[in-house]
Amino acid sequence: MGLTKTEIFTEEQNRLAVMLKAMAHPARIAILQQIIKANACICGDLVEELGLAQATISQHLKELKTAGIIQGTIEGVSVCYCINPTVWKELQQQLSGFFSTYELKTNCC
Amino acid sequence: MGLTKTEIFTEEQNRLAVMLKAMAHPARIAILQQIIKANACICGDLVEELGLAQATISQHLKELKTAGIIQGTIEGVSVCYCINPTVWKELQQQLSGFFSTYELKTNCC
DNA sequence: CTAATACATCGTAATATTGCGATACATAAT
């Protein structure tokens, strides 16, 4: 085996899993933090900021982009990446829904 | 290669990545939803709820437990799992911090 | 046109994840 049984789960569960998976790596967390911090979209600056090879950064950016979390537009020679506001809000809402369901309950064991 | 360069990143980034990774699977999202929904801790009920083998569920539970998100206590023959309130709050705060930093900014590209 | 710059993609090696059957283990009932 070795492949996730997506057909067993709901669209929502699969979608949330994909987005969380995209974020579930320290390098990609660092990338997102940089993008948010710099506000203006950064690009190859990331290669210098983080201690990873250019190919590796590019691959991480691709994964974030595939998940829809970031978007990139060509800006001359370089590429400008920034948060996709729509998806970001979607993720935020999914997660806050998740956490709010728990808050109401008391915990056992 | 093939292993994450944790030493490059901060404790916080690595910790958040570990927790998100634990959640980044539809089966584990479904498990967490069930645990929260049932409030009272469930156990092997999950095997029937989700369409996965007992060994697989047990493995997913272990991963959530290793990340600290859930905790299990032996209750007779069965095991009672529930959310770890401390870690859950920690994760919630880390994430809300993440999202709040973005809200303040305007988006480009 | 040519060179330089900034990224993307390919190919590859090392390692991790996913899922499950088989089996071990621990507690409860008989």
Add this chain to the structure above:
DNA sequence: ATTATGTATCGCAATATTACGATGTATTAG
């Protein structure tokens, strides 16, 4: 002690991830 029940762990096969050097591609500068 024996059996039944509920979980955990082992071992395996299939696949995915991570990282990077090498190379391809597109835009700008000269």
